[in-house]
Amino acid sequence: MFNKAKKEKEVFKEIRGLVVCADGVATSTIVLVALREGLEDMRVEADLQQGRVLDAGRTTKDGNFDFVISTAGTALEDVNIPIISGVPLLTGIGKDQVFEQIKEIVNKKYAGR
Amino acid sequence: MISEFMKTFGAAVMLPIIILVLELVIGVKPSKAIRSAIYIGVGLNGLVTILNPFFTGLIGNAVSDMITTSGVNLPYVDTGWSLLAAIGYSTTIGALVIPMGIIINIIMVLLHWTDTLDLDIWNFWHWAFIGSMVYYATGSLLYGILITIAVEMFLLIIGDITAPTMQKFYNLPGIAFPHASAQGLTIIAVPLRWLFEKIGLMKIEVDSKTIRKKFGILGDSVVVGFIIAVIIGLIAWKNKLGLMTTWSGILSLGIGTGAFIYLYPKATAALLEGFAALSDKVRDILSKRAVKREINFGMDGALTIGNPDVLTTGLLTMITTVPLIFFLPGNKFILMADLGVTPFFLASATVAIMGGNIICSYITDVIGVALTLYGGSYFSPLFSRTVKAIGVTLPNTGSATVGADMRPIHSIFTFLGQSPIGIAVAFACTFAMLYSFKKHPKAWYKAFGYVDNDNDSATKQDAV
Numbered sequence: 001m002f003n004k005a006k007k008e009k010e011v012f013k014e015i016r017g018l019v020v021c022a023d024g025v026a027t028s029t030i031v032l033v034a035l036r037e038g039l040e041d042m043r044v045e046a047d048l049q050q051g052r053v054l055d056a057g058r059t060t061k062d063g064n065f066d067f068v069i070s071t072a073g074t075a076l077e078d079v080n081i082p083i084i085s086g087v088p089l090l091t092g093i094g095k096d097q098v099f100e101q102i103k104e105i106v107n108k109k110y111a112g113r
Numbered sequence: 114m115i116s117e118f119m120k121t122f123g124a125a126v127m128l129p130i131i132i133l134v135l136e137l138v139i140g141v142k143p144s145k146a147i148r149s150a151i152y153i154g155v156g157l158n159g160l161v162t163i164l165n166p167f168f169t170g171l172i173g174n175a176v177s178d179m180i181t182t183s184g185v186n187l188p189y190v191d192t193g194w195s196l197l198a199a200i201g202y203s204t205t206i207g208a209l210v211i212p213m214g215i216i217i218n219i220i221m222v223l224l225h226w227t228d229t230l231d232l233d234i235w236n237f238w239h240w241a242f243i244g245s246m247v248y249y250a251t252g253s254l255l256y257g258i259l260i261t262i263a264v265e266m267f268l269l270i271i272g273d274i275t276a277p278t279m280q281k282f283y284n285l286p287g288i289a290f291p292h293a294s295a296q297g298l299t300i301i302a303v304p305l306r307w308l309f310e311k312i313g314l315m316k317i318e319v320d321s322k323t324i325r326k327k328f329g330i331l332g333d334s335v336v337v338g339f340i341i342a343v344i345i346g347l348i349a350w351k352n353k354l355g356l357m358t359t360w361s362g363i364l365s366l367g368i369g370t371g372a373f374i375y376l377y378p379k380a381t382a383a384l385l386e387g388f389a390a391l392s393d394k395v396r397d398i399l400s401k402r403a404v405k406r407e408i409n410f411g412m413d414g415a416l417t418i419g420n421p422d423v424l425t426t427g428l429l430t431m432i433t434t435v436p437l438i439f440f441l442p443g444n445k446f447i448l449m450a451d452l453g454v455t456p457f458f459l460a461s462a463t464v465a466i467m468g469g470n471i472i473c474s475y476i477t478d479v480i481g482v483a484l485t486l487y488g489g490s491y492f493s494p495l496f497s498r499t500v501k502a503i504g505v506t507l508p509n510t511g512s513a514t515v516g517a518d519m520r521p522i523h524s525i526f527t528f529l530g531q532s533p534i535g536i537a538v539a540f541a542c543t544f545a546m547l548y549s550f551k552k553h554p555k556a557w558y559k560a561f562g563y564v565d566n567d568n569d570s571a572t573k574q575d576a577v
Binding site: 020021022023024025026027028029030032033034050052053054070071072073074075076077087090091092093 | 195232233235283285287288322332378381382385386389390392393396397400410412413414415416417418419420421424453454457458
């Protein structure tokens, strides 16, 4: 019984991510689609939002996000949560590392529970 | 034949079908392919759905009134790059551009004419858009296809030439930018850089962060769009400012414009989400087979926009765009939907070429926006004709017309494509550039802003 409950809890890990690019439209959409599919395979329930890199500080401030993934550089001002480069999801090279990074963030979030 | 179907079915049905066929041919899973095709239709439909009420109810009336009451002749309203992309893909050339573009790129790589493999399939739309404009201007499919090829070749070579500069400045190894908007100003930035160095402007340094902090709410394209709309309203209805309804009209126009700028990208996102299945598959096929020698992957210039110097340059230019629209002599184009896009993308290669110098980048970027305004003024009539011919139904609102945000590369090639001489010039320049670049690569890198810290002597030797 106990074991089963624990397993189910693992399945429903949730994470909130902000996907940013230059205009909040083009490359962020491609990253968003890739993330959604990849995280589905990892059995992580992802709540992903799109935005402009210019607004990243403002959006993350009161957005309760777990991480930011950016295709427009990772040196974002006023962002205090982990920032991941989304470029590997565009080129296809180093894709796995991106998901590793997110896995770590998920594990950290659920470490104490 | 495709144009006939296009006319009957409209782009919102034809474009998904074209993409669906392409996806099935290269082996995308049918369920995924169907879903993506529907999304493309939804995105295209969304664009028009958001655009129409804005155009008929709000900005169209105001712009028409502005022309009749005040004689301020700004009839062409920018509808944003999304519509340009949609038009690009909705023609015969659009149906051909992806297979054709990939084949030409591969041939050029095999011939060592380029070291860039463009994986940014979505942005093939720039080439298709230019080709489609030429096709509908001249009626010649051949001219359209030839200029599409010329643009692609030109951009791949420019991508190679700027790669060392941009890779170093943006810290993006292995990536090049054969992106028509990011490279829009490159050929103008190079002589300007030379000039700025002569007059000592390159030595003046400004900290971009301190400038940017001063922008406050003016750093938001929705706010700037609101301001432009209110100015248009004030000019249009200046004789009736005593009436309360006039003020309600002016403020509604401002809010409506802000909403348009805010919502429009959401429809574009649906369009791109539909496109993702195709571009993913093509990228996987290409990148797996490509790596036999050192190759740069071609990417969207958007990757560079997060750079603080690019953001600052873009913001300064965006604000400067407001007076430019109203005071630039001969301008007939209102930059609207792309306010928060064009100034930033034109800054992409520019800032790297200027080595991050804000003043030099800003001057170049403002020149770029001015050229874009002139491009829009000149080509918008052709654009609105093309839009209609393709079967995207847009309303007629007095003197106001849908306008195209024509960035410099788009204008130049659309212009050249319309005559055999122009096409010959486009190819001749491209090949001359290729020939000279292959002979003196280091001199070209240097002219395009590359500073080789470790090995200065080699650069000098080659530059002779």
